[in-house]
Amino acid sequence: MTSNATNPMATTCYPPAASGLTYNPYAPRNVWNRAMNLLAALFATIAVLPLVVVTLYVLYKGGGAITPAIFTELPPAPGLSEPMGMGNAIIGTAMVTGGAALVAIPVGVGGGIYLAEVARKGWFAQSIRFGVNVLAGVPSIICGLFIYALVVNTRILWGESFSALAGSLALAVLMLPTIVKTTDEGLKLVPQELRMGALGIGASRFVTITRVVLPAAVSPIATGVVLGIARAAGETAPLIFTALFSPFWPDWASGWGLLAPTATLSVQIYNFGIMPFEPQVQLAWAASFILVVMILAANLLARWLAHFSAS
Amino acid sequence: MTPSIADAIISCDNVTVNYGAFAAVRNIFLDIPRHKVTAFIGPSGCGKSTVLRCFNRMNDLIESFSMKGKVLFHGQDLYGPRVDPVEVRRRIGMVFQKPNPFPKTIYENIAFGARINGFKGDMDELVETSLRRAAVWDECKDKLQESGLSLSGGQQQRLCIARAIAVEPEVILMDEPCSALDPISTLKVEETLHALKKNFTIVIVTHNMQQAVRVSDMTAFYNAVDMEGSDGMVGYLAEYNETREIFNNPKSKDTEEYVTGRFG
Numbered sequence: 001m002t003s004n005a006t007n008p009m010a011t012t013c014y015p016p017a018a019s020g021l022t023y024n025p026y027a028p029r030n031v032w033n034r035a036m037n038l039l040a041a042l043f044a045t046i047a048v049l050p051l052v053v054v055t056l057y058v059l060y061k062g063g064g065a066i067t068p069a070i071f072t073e074l075p076p077a078p079g080l081s082e083p084m085g086m087g088n089a090i091i092g093t094a095m096v097t098g099g100a101a102l103v104a105i106p107v108g109v110g111g112g113i114y115l116a117e118v119a120r121k122g123w124f125a126q127s128i129r130f131g132v133n134v135l136a137g138v139p140s141i142i143c144g145l146f147i148y149a150l151v152v153n154t155r156i157l158w159g160e161s162f163s164a165l166a167g168s169l170a171l172a173v174l175m176l177p178t179i180v181k182t183t184d185e186g187l188k189l190v191p192q193e194l195r196m197g198a199l200g201i202g203a204s205r206f207v208t209i210t211r212v213v214l215p216a217a218v219s220p221i222a223t224g225v226v227l228g229i230a231r232a233a234g235e236t237a238p239l240i241f242t243a244l245f246s247p248f249w250p251d252w253a254s255g256w257g258l259l260a261p262t263a264t265l266s267v268q269i270y271n272f273g274i275m276p277f278e279p280q281v282q283l284a285w286a287a288s289f290i291l292v293v294m295i296l297a298a299n300l301l302a303r304w305l306a307h308f309s310a311s
Numbered sequence: 312m313t314p315s316i317a318d319a320i321i322s323c324d325n326v327t328v329n330y331g332a333f334a335a336v337r338n339i340f341l342d343i344p345r346h347k348v349t350a351f352i353g354p355s356g357c358g359k360s361t362v363l364r365c366f367n368r369m370n371d372l373i374e375s376f377s378m379k380g381k382v383l384f385h386g387q388d389l390y391g392p393r394v395d396p397v398e399v400r401r402r403i404g405m406v407f408q409k410p411n412p413f414p415k416t417i418y419e420n421i422a423f424g425a426r427i428n429g430f431k432g433d434m435d436e437l438v439e440t441s442l443r444r445a446a447v448w449d450e451c452k453d454k455l456q457e458s459g460l461s462l463s464g465g466q467q468q469r470l471c472i473a474r475a476i477a478v479e480p481e482v483i484l485m486d487e488p489c490s491a492l493d494p495i496s497t498l499k500v501e502e503t504l505h506a507l508k509k510n511f512t513i514v515i516v517t518h519n520m521q522q523a524v525r526v527s528d529m530t531a532f533y534n535a536v537d538m539e540g541s542d543g544m545v546g547y548l549a550e551y552n553e554t555r556e557i558f559n560n561p562k563s564k565d566t567e568e569y570v571t572g573r574f575g
Contacts, residue, residue, distance in 0.1 A: 193411035196369065197471065201424035201478050202401030211423065216414050 055292055062285025070286060075247060075272070081279045086287055088249050089263040092164065093291075095250065096243050096264055097233045099168030104175035104232075105225055111176075112183020112221070117209050129184070136177035143173045144238030152242055157259065164250070164262035167243025174235060175228040182224020186217040223302045230298035234291055236266040245271055265291045316342040320482060320512050321366055321403075324381040328361050331375035335361045336546035339380070341531060343482075348508055350523035350554065351516045353533030353569070358546025359516045362533075363484050365389075366514065367403040368396040384482075401428055404480035408487040410467035412459030412474070417442075417451050420459040420470055424478045437477055445473035446503045465496020472503060476511070483507070485515040489522065501526050520570055523554065530557040532566045 024030060065084055073085020111128070119125030147170040152161050190213050198208040214221075244261040245268070251260035265287045272284035319342035326339040336358030343349050343366075351359040361370070368389060370376040382389045389399055412420050421438045430437065438455070442448040447469035451462060459470055468488055475483050489497040497519075504513060504526045517523050523530050531551040535544035550557060550566045561567040 191411070193407060193409055194413065196372070196405075196407060197411040197413065197474075199372070199397075199400060200367070200369065200405035200407070201428075201474060202397055202404070202480075203424070203427050204397045207427050211427070212413055 055289075055296075058285055058289045058292055062282060062287070062289045065279075065282045065286035066289065070283075070290075074249065075268075075283055076279050077247075078275065078277055078280070084279060084283065086263075086265070086268060086283055088246065089265045089268040089287060090290065091250060092243070092246075092262040093233060093265045093294075095258065096164050096167040096239065096262060097171060097229060099165060099258065100171035100175055100232055101225070101229050103168060103172040104179055104228065107172075108176050108179025108225075108228070109183050109221060111180045112187065113209060113214070115180070115184045116187035117205075117213065132177045132180045135173075136181070139237075140174055140235050141237035141241075144170045144241040146170075147173065147238065148241035160259040162242065162244035162261040163259045164243050165258045167239045167262065167264065168258075170238035170242045171232040171235060174238065175232045178228035178231065179221075179225055182227075183217075183221050186220030186224065187213060189220065190216045219305050222305045226298050226302040226305065230295045230302070233298070234266055234295055236270050239264050239267050240270070243267070316344045318345045319343060320345040320385065321514075322383040323362070323365075324383060326362065326365060326378065326380035326382060328358065328365065328370070328379075329375075329377045330373065333543060334545045336533070336548075339548050341548060341551060343512065343514055344529060345512050346508060346510075347528040348504060348513045348515060348526050349529040349531065350527035351514065351531050351533060352518070352520060352523050353546070353549070354535060355518075356544055356546065357533040357535040359533050360486050361546070363486055363514060363516050366482065366484055367400045367405055369400075369405060371396055401478060402480055403482040403484060404475035404478055406468070406471050406475050406483060406485045406488050408490055410464055410471050410491065412462070412467050412470050414458065414460060416456050417459050417462070417470060418455040420474050421477045424474055428478050441473040441477040442470075444476050444503070444506060445469045446499055446506070447473060463496070465492045465499060468492060468496065468500060469503060472500070472507075476507070480511070482512045482514065485513065487516050487518060490518065497522070520558075520572075524558055527554045530554040532557060532561075532569060534565050534569070 067084070069083060069085050071085070071087050071090060073083035074088055075086055076082055076084065111132075115125050115128060119128070147166055151157055151166045151169060152163075155161050157163060157165055194212055194216060195208055198212040199205075203212070243264055246261045246263045250262055268287050269284045269291070272280040272287070275281060275284075321341075321343040323339045323341040326341075327337040328335045339362055341362070351363060353359050364370045365378060365382050366384075366389070370378070378390060384399070384403065388394070413423060415423065418438055421441050422434050425434065425437055439448060439452075442451065447462075447466055450466050451457075451470070454461070459467065462470060468491070472483075472485075472488070489500055492500065501522065504515070507513060515523075515526065529551070530553075532549045533546050534549040535546045537544060550561060550563050552562070557566060558570050561570060
């Protein structure tokens with residue numbers, strides 16, 4: 001038997017195993033490791049801190065105004081403190097965002113289907129993809145200005161100027177890129193074999209896409225749609241130029257309320273937050289809280305949809 | 312070299328396929344007999360699958376694909392200007408290398424194809440017969456409403472065969488249907504093929520020569536050679552004959568070396 005020291009083949013002399021394998025908490029690399037882990041955890045906490053703080057602060061400031069009346073009453077006239085509600089803004093946000101979704105979902109999903117299933121890689125598809133990416137980066141106020149010039153200023157919608165419908169169109173422009181992109185990406189994830197299988201039993205392209213490919217991609221698409229809606233629901237700038245604001249209930253006589261200026265939560269925050277009256281300021285905080293909760297709920301829904309697909 | 316086949320259902324008349332500038336196979340003359348199993352064997356890259364996919368216009372999905380020559384189905388040119396590829400694929404079904412059931416229930420997997428082809432009869436009965444003919448009924452009769460993806464690989468592949476049968480095509484093309492399966496599932500699929508021969512014409516691409524011997528009546532051996540003026544290997548049909556002739560009494564030396572396992 002030769003020991004390590006005398007074995008000419010051995011290049012390293014290992015210390016006895018008993019002390020060599022134990023974890024040394026003071027070794028520089030271990031200290032460094034722990035310090036970096038701590039630092040990374042700290043940054044991660046800082047990254048989610050705003051969400052927690054914003055939600056809590058908004059709740060603290062507006063919590064007093066959050067009563068059932070908030071959903072059923074109108075805001076008080078300036079100088080008064082009764083009634084304390086913003087039902088009109090909640091309905092308005094639902095109307096404007098819902099209208100935007102009704103416009104953006106068919107166009108966005110249809111466009112995504114065209115990109116992923118029909119055009120695929122041609123120069124035309126690539127330029128549309130590029131255009132969609134640019135549109136995603138366009139500041140929201142410019143979308144508002146665009147609809148203002150196109151729809152509001154020209155009174156093209158049945159002679160009306162500011163209206164919920166114009167607000168919907170502005171938000172639809174904002175939602176479009178998200179919906180197109182997620183549809184495109186979601187469809188690309190569907191394995192080619194599935195399309196071949198459908199075509200192989202004599203399905204037409206239309207049937208293949210609508211009955212096999214789209215159902216297989218429904219949850220990424222739904223996730224994208226929900227995120228797009230959530231993003232648009234909180235927008236203020238495009239609505240200032242389009243849906244404007246109203247201290248009253250929607251004017252149901254005017255195109256089911258769609259053709260009259262309409263209050264929304266985000267514009268209400270903007271208008272009331274800077275008023276010199278305490279009730280209005282409190283309502284602005286309450287509106288902020290409801291908006292944050294709505295967006296949080298939409299994101300949770302999107303996560304649930306994504307999870308639903310994975311299982 | 313090519314045997315005379317009286318009752319050909321598909322004929323290749325000087326078929327040459329290119330993918331862009333790259334030539335895949337050239338000058339194929341081939342008659343596929345009706346109600347028989349024809350096996351395509353040969354080393355990788357010799358164009359077996361390419362020729363197979365020409366039979367139901369699956370190659371249309373590949374953008375760079377171009378074909379010269381004619382593929383005749385009952386004497387009708389499949390690539391004629393007025394031919395609808397969807398109609399072709401209803402008459403000539405396909406089973407793929409990787410099992411690809413739709414993410415629907417087992418029942419829907421079968422019913423889907425029949426329904427889009429305008430099937431009006433008793434759907435429950437069609438589902439049962441199709442699954443029985445594909446020898447997978449016993450394994451999934453109690454879970455027809457579960458996802459097709461819940462089955463094992465071999466069961467999925469037989470489900471795909473059942474799906475193809477349900478449309479009642481005349482020809483079923485199979486592109487290495489057992490390459491992703493274990494030996495026992497393979498054996499079951501092969502038994503299925505034997506049963507299907509009575510009603511369908513089957514063309515099967517396989518890398519497994521024992522499988523070709525077990526299931527096929529006719530065997531086409533493809534090979535690839537370096538061709539002048541082309542980058543890479545170009546496939547061609549080296550020998551086509553009855554299966555026992557190919558394996559026991561091959562005419563060409565390449566065939567003999569391939570079937571005895573000396574190359575490929």
